[in-house]
Amino acid sequence: MDEILSILEKNCRYTEEQLAVMTGKSPQEVNESIRNYEKENVIVGYTALVNWEKTEIENVTAFIEIKVTPQRGEGFDKVAERIYKFPQVKACYLMSGSFDLCVIIEGKSMKEVALFVAEKLAPLESVQSTATHFVLKKYKDKGTIFDDKLEDGREAIFI
Amino acid sequence: MKIEDMILPKIRNIPPSGIRKYFDLINEMDDVISLGVGEPDYTTPWNVCEAGIYSLEKGHTHYSSNAGILRLREEISYHMKNNYNLRYDPKSQILVTVGGSEGIDLALRSLVGPGDEVIIPEPSFVAYQGCTKITGATPVSIRLRAEDEFKLTPELLENALSPRTKILIIPYPNNPTGAIMTKDELSGLVQILKDKDILVISDEIYAELTYEGKHVSIATFEEMKDKTIVINGFSKAYAMTGWRLGYACGHPAIIQAMVKIHQYAIMCAPTTAQYAAIEALRNGAASVDEMVREYNRRRRVLVNGFRKLGLNCFEPLGAFYIFPCIQSTGLSSDDFCEQLLISQKVLMVPGTAFGECGEGFVRACYASSMEQITEALKRIGRFIQ
Numbered sequence: 001m002d003e004i005l006s007i008l009e010k011n012c013r014y015t016e017e018q019l020a021v022m023t024g025k026s027p028q029e030v031n032e033s034i035r036n037y038e039k040e041n042v043i044v045g046y047t048a049l050v051n052w053e054k055t056e057i058e059n060v061t062a063f064i065e066i067k068v069t070p071q072r073g074e075g076f077d078k079v080a081e082r083i084y085k086f087p088q089v090k091a092c093y094l095m096s097g098s099f100d101l102c103v104i105i106e107g108k109s110m111k112e113v114a115l116f117v118a119e120k121l122a123p124l125e126s127v128q129s130t131a132t133h134f135v136l137k138k139y140k141d142k143g144t145i146f147d148d149k150l151e152d153g154r155e156a157i158f159i
Numbered sequence: 160m161k162i163e164d165m166i167l168p169k170i171r172n173i174p175p176s177g178i179r180k181y182f183d184l185i186n187e188m189d190d191v192i193s194l195g196v197g198e199p200d201y202t203t204p205w206n207v208c209e210a211g212i213y214s215l216e217k218g219h220t221h222y223s224s225n226a227g228i229l230r231l232r233e234e235i236s237y238h239m240k241n242n243y244n245l246r247y248d249p250k251s252q253i254l255v256t257v258g259g260s261e262g263i264d265l266a267l268r269s270l271v272g273p274g275d276e277v278i279i280p281e282p283s284f285v286a287y288q289g290c291t292k293i294t295g296a297t298p299v300s301i302r303l304r305a306e307d308e309f310k311l312t313p314e315l316l317e318n319a320l321s322p323r324t325k326i327l328i329i330p331y332p333n334n335p336t337g338a339i340m341t342k343d344e345l346s347g348l349v350q351i352l353k354d355k356d357i358l359v360i361s362d363e364i365y366a367e368l369t370y371e372g373k374h375v376s377i378a379t380f381e382e383m384k385d386k387t388i389v390i391n392g393f394s395k396a397y398a399m400t401g402w403r404l405g406y407a408c409g410h411p412a413i414i415q416a417m418v419k420i421h422q423y424a425i426m427c428a429p430t431t432a433q434y435a436a437i438e439a440l441r442n443g444a445a446s447v448d449e450m451v452r453e454y455n456r457r458r459r460v461l462v463n464g465f466r467k468l469g470l471n472c473f474e475p476l477g478a479f480y481i482f483p484c485i486q487s488t489g490l491s492s493d494d495f496c497e498q499l500l501i502s503q504k505v506l507m508v509p510g511t512a513f514g515e516c517g518e519g520f521v522r523a524c525y526a527s528s529m530e531q532i533t534e535a536l537k538r539i540g541r542f543i544q
Contacts, residue, residue: 011529018460021459022459023456154198158176158182158197159198159284
């Protein structure tokens with residue numbers, strides 16, 4: 001994998017100059033690579049990973065298993081599109097196994113999420129059934145452990 | 160009776176560490192960025208820790224055989240063959256030690272004593288001097304030069320030889336300079352050594368941390384294979400410093416001699432660490448690759464940063480150290496480090512801690528997070544101005 005991508009995936013706040021030094025490339029090369037990635041939708045966005053539990057803001061996440069009837073000529077894509085266009089839907093995956101779509105929903109409260117499922121998802125024509133699983137605690141997301149930052153445990157030893 | 164007088168003079172005369180004072184200072188300060196510690200900032204990869212835990216759950220809490228669990232020695236043998244093209248018989252040519260340091264100590268104690276000379280290229284790891292003195296042998300320092308990028312040249316080696324030379328220590332990739340030796344450069348040394356009755360202790364503990372090309376061991380030269388004891392271990396590459404596990408590979412007669420001391424002094428390396436190390440060798444390569452890639456980025460950032468600040472440094476291609484020259488500041492290494500620590504709270508180690516010829520240089524370790532390295536560079540910049 002391109003090194004610039006793997007660095008940015010962990011921390012997208014590095015400047016092009018910093019990336020150039022880290023990778024041994026010129027700032028122009030880095031700039032060009034990033035522009036290409038953006039143009040080709042390889043890099044689709046830059047976000048911060050927020051631990052909402054540490055804030056005052058109420059936030060609830062739920063995983064919804066959805067069984068759907070695929071549509072003739074459209075497969076699962078059409079119904080998936082109907083679902084993922086709702087802004088409350090943060091992620092939507094087509095799955096193998098006992099259900100078809102896995103949808104991650106964020107809302108202000110359990111009630112809000114439950115109502116969204118009941119009013120928007122469950123009634124869709126192709127949706128056969130839904131099962132809602134609320135997240136109780138987020139330990140790790142996108143490769144990052146949501147714990148307090150670890151202290152440097154190294155002793156002052158001379159080697 | 161004065162108890163102090165009972166201590167052997169050769170031990171009494173070993174000076175205490177010159178940089179103890181820095182660590183005493185740090186203990187009274189907050190917000191210090193340490194580029195001084197010579198160990199990975201990473202914790203051991205979880206699959207390796209988990210293998211250690213599992214071995215405890217299984218009740219593997221006993222001694223292992225003196226030379227180490229055979230399965231681990233087999234994995235080490237496989238690792239040496241695959242990575243460095245070196246073949247060692249797991250049963251007779253590999254000894255699992257408590258860190259690479261024990262291997263160095265055992266090799267020296269098995270091979271030299273009063274009247275013998277041990278050639279030590281400096282600046283280098285402090286234990287070579289200490290362990291040599293403990294045997295009663297005489298350490299002979301080679302002053303490596305910045306203009307050679309702190310590599311050992313045939314000319315410097317030739318000048319250090321005497322009829323009493325018995326051991327040459329080859330410490331590459333090097334602590335504290337980050338220098339490496341390529342196959343061609345080693346070849347020049349081999350030409351001198353091949354017909355002489357001199358053994359080599361090749362300390363390759365940083366072998367996996369090589370950033371351009373692959374590490375080459377002097378033992379890969381056929382003429383040197385039997386005459387070289389290769390020291391390596393798990394501390395640096397697998398971020399396993401606290402597990403205390405290393406190994407020595409060499410001629411069966413030498414390994415057998417080292418096992419004799421090891422069996423009486425240590426019995427065996429910690430069993431839990433040995434089980435963890437088996438997992439490290441079997442399934443740890445991806446973690447090592449990831450750490451090496453990140454070290455390499457930090458290395459580039461720090462070298463670039465020092466150069467921008469006007470501190471001259473050659474491109475170090477191994478270990479996780481940079482050895483910039485601070486002569487332009489007009490300060491001694493010791494004054495530079497002490498004043499930097501007190502005024503800007505950044506710890507680096509004076510080059511003199513690794514031999515007198517380290518004067519004018521400091522060691523910066525880049526086994527710290529990118530954020531810390533960036534902040535340290537800002538502070539060093541303020542200090543220099």
